[in-house]
Amino acid sequence: MAHPLARAGALDLLEEAVHALRAAPPATFALHWAGSVPFALGLLVFWNSMSQPRTPDAVCAMEAFALALLVLWMNCWRAVFAGRLQRQLGGRPELPWTRLRLWRLVSSQAFLGGTKPVGMALAVGVILPAPWMAAFYRSAAVLGDREDLDLSQLMAKARKLAGFEQRQGWGILLLLTVLYLILLLNVLIVLALLPQVVRILTGYESVFTRGMKYYVDSPLFWLAGVAVAWIGFDPFTQAVYCVRGFQLESRETGEDLRAALRTLALIVLVVFVGQAQSLQRPLRPQDLDQSIRQTLQSPEYDWRLAPPATKRSGNVSWLVTVTDRLMDSIERGLRSIGDAIGRLLEWLREKLSSPSMHDTTAPPTAALHWSVYAIGAALAVLAGAIVWRLRRAKNKPAHIMAAGAAAVSLHDEHLLADRLPEEEWIALAERCAREGEYRAALRALYLANLAWLGRNEWIAIHSGKTNREYELEVRRRAREFPDARAMFAENVAGFERAWYGQHPVTAGDIDAFRERLRQIKTAMAPAEMAA
Amino acid sequence: LQALARPAAARRHRGRALVTPIAALGGLVLSWLIFYIGGEILLEIAARAEQTWRIH
Numbered sequence: 001m002a003h004p005l006a007r008a009g010a011l012d013l014l015e016e017a018v019h020a021l022r023a024a025p026p027a028t029f030a031l032h033w034a035g036s037v038p039f040a041l042g043l044l045v046f047w048n049s050m051s052q053p054r055t056p057d058a059v060c061a062m063e064a065f066a067l068a069l070l071v072l073w074m075n076c077w078r079a080v081f082a083g084r085l086q087r088q089l090g091g092r093p094e095l096p097w098t099r100l101r102l103w104r105l106v107s108s109q110a111f112l113g114g115t116k117p118v119g120m121a122l123a124v125g126v127i128l129p130a131p132w133m134a135a136f137y138r139s140a141a142v143l144g145d146r147e148d149l150d151l152s153q154l155m156a157k158a159r160k161l162a163g164f165e166q167r168q169g170w171g172i173l174l175l176l177t178v179l180y181l182i183l184l185l186n187v188l189i190v191l192a193l194l195p196q197v198v199r200i201l202t203g204y205e206s207v208f209t210r211g212m213k214y215y216v217d218s219p220l221f222w223l224a225g226v227a228v229a230w231i232g233f234d235p236f237t238q239a240v241y242c243v244r245g246f247q248l249e250s251r252e253t254g255e256d257l258r259a260a261l262r263t264l265a266l267i268v269l270v271v272f273v274g275q276a277q278s279l280q281r282p283l284r285p286q287d288l289d290q291s292i293r294q295t296l297q298s299p300e301y302d303w304r305l306a307p308p309a310t311k312r313s314g315n316v317s318w319l320v321t322v323t324d325r326l327m328d329s330i331e332r333g334l335r336s337i338g339d340a341i342g343r344l345l346e347w348l349r350e351k352l353s354s355p356s357m358h359d360t361t362a363p364p365t366a367a368l369h370w371s372v373y374a375i376g377a378a379l380a381v382l383a384g385a386i387v388w389r390l391r392r393a394k395n396k397p398a399h400i401m402a403a404g405a406a407a408v409s410l411h412d413e414h415l416l417a418d419r420l421p422e423e424e425w426i427a428l429a430e431r432c433a434r435e436g437e438y439r440a441a442l443r444a445l446y447l448a449n450l451a452w453l454g455r456n457e458w459i460a461i462h463s464g465k466t467n468r469e470y471e472l473e474v475r476r477r478a479r480e481f482p483d484a485r486a487m488f489a490e491n492v493a494g495f496e497r498a499w500y501g502q503h504p505v506t507a508g509d510i511d512a513f514r515e516r517l518r519q520i521k522t523a524m525a526p527a528e529m530a531a
Numbered sequence: 532l533q534a535l536a537r538p539a540a541a542r543r544h545r546g547r548a549l550v551t552p553i554a555a556l557g558g559l560v561l562s563w564l565i566f567y568i569g570g571e572i573l574l575e576i577a578a579r580a581e582q583t584w585r586i587h
Contacts, residue, residue, distance in 0.1 A: 046566070046570065047573070049570075050569075050570045050573035050574055050577070051573065051577050052577065053574060053577040053578035053580075053581045055574055057571070057574075060567060060570040060571060060574060061567055063566075063570065064563050064566035064567035064569075064570050065563050065566075065567075067562075067563075067566045068559055068562035068563040068566055069559075071562050072559065072562070104551075106555065107551045107552065107554065107555035108555075110554075110555035110556070110558040110559050110562075111554040111555050111557065111558035112558065113558055113559075113562055114557065114558030114559060114560070114561035114562040114565075115558060115561065117562075117565050118561070118565070150551060151550070151551045151554055152547075152550070476584075
């Protein structure tokens with residue numbers, strides 16, 4: 001429930017919004033995400049389709065229409081989320097769903113959803129009315145869930161709300177932009193590192209881990225980052241404008257005072273009930289001590305602490321205030337963790353100590369509580385599992401290395417170059433050549449060539465790629481090595497002639513291929529190897 | 532006077548009743564148009580990028 005007195009600062013408004021969201025049940029968030037998640041996924045699919053140059057115009061038109069419907073869907077759910085949050089601020093009950101309410105919600109959000117991109121683009125282009133425009137559309141979303149307002153009334157009211165407190169509007173917009181950019185940076189870092197983290201924890205190698213640079217360079221990666229950050233941040237943005245709308249409306253309706261009185265009545269009721277209950281049972285000294293300790297930790301009793309060394313001026317900037325609050329929160333959090341660990345150790349000490357220390361007359365029931373045995377057993381199982389996994393990981397490479405080359409069939413059409421390291425492909429090729437299987441030897445040498453290029457990140461090996469695509473990839477990335485590019489093209493042609501064209505392969509062809517591979521490696525070797 | 536004024540008021544009411552569905556439909560069409568134009572621009576960029584890549 002919001003504070004009864006309207007406060008003008010943008011930062012205070014953001015704090016109120018955080019309180020409102022913390023008090024909101026998960027179902028309220030689910031309402032927002034029911035709209036925003038499908039829209040974000042639809043946008044990613046649309047972007048992916050439109051990045052393919054051969055996508056027909058009809059598909060573009062159909063997908064654009066689906067996306068327009070998803071915008072309407074998202075706006076409706078956002079309005080329902082905002083309406084519920086505002087009713088929570090005022091302590092009012094939920095409204096029943098009627099046909100009129102549904103129609104007004106859908107029609108208003110269809111109109112506003114269509115005009116918002118145009119309006120926001122114009123506002124950002126002209127710069128000045130951007131806070132007004134943002135406040136107008138966000139306030140319209142807050143009011144969109146109400147049955148008593150038709151489209152024109154809703155727009156008039158949203159216009160009125162957006163017109164109040166322009167300075168505060170600028171502050172809100174700037175703070176929200178900065179916070180969103182911080183969140184976006186975090187999301188992008190997490191998304192970029194996620195494949196590597198998965199590989200470290202599970203050993204799962206994927207296209208994303210092999211071609212990290214190309215994964216991060218992809219526009220879809222950036223769009224996914226923006227979408228994920230927006231899904232997480234938009235409920236907060238909407239909550240800020242909900243609180244703003246509630247406070248501005250309360251200036252005329254006194255809704256915030258009514259909400260505060262309802263809270264007060266509830267507190268009085270709880271106090272009376274609590275006192276009545278406390279009269280029925282005696283108060284224990286331990287409970288009293290704990291209650292006093294908890295009360296003294298609240299900020300109202302901070303005056304007991306020593307004053308800070310530096311004397312601050314009266315006009316402290318908001319940045320300093322926020323940093324101080326952040327540090328205080330961290331300190332309190334660490335203290336709570338310390339207290340929790342202390343209590344756990346105390347509890348364990350009590351359980352592990354001899355029963356005779358507590359009561360000398362009573363007979364011993366059990367040495368330890370069953371939960372201590374359970375925790376001990378769980379820890380032992382966990383330690384065993386870790387040791388087993390480590391030993392398995394240590395033994396695995398040798399086993400695979402030994403069996404790897406033997407397990408590979410060079411006649412398998414789906415064989416990939418990253419199945420074995422380059423040295424093993426070459427060893428396999430030598431063995432095949434000795435046995436007179438020149439065609440298989442040529443294929444092994446070709447795979448060795450690809451494995452070397454893949455290891456040095458000249459190509460990204462993938463089952464969906466053709467030899468031609470590898471050749472184009474090398475041509476694109478190794479512009480500064482024209483000789484090596486030509487030799488690789490010759491290797492590709494030689495391999496395709498032999499493998500797909502059924503041309504006979506001789507020992508001379510193998511030697512020539514091997515020589516070209518050696519020259520490619522010499523020319524394109526990384527700097528540290530060349531040194 | 533009441534008899535004369537009533538049909539005009541009823542006409543205005545009917546006119547106002549039509550505003551909301553037309554505005555909703557207009558919003559939806561506008562939304563579709565924005566995405567369609569955006570999609571066509573993306574397709575054009577992708578086609579040009581591929582053409583440049585083929586030349587080089």
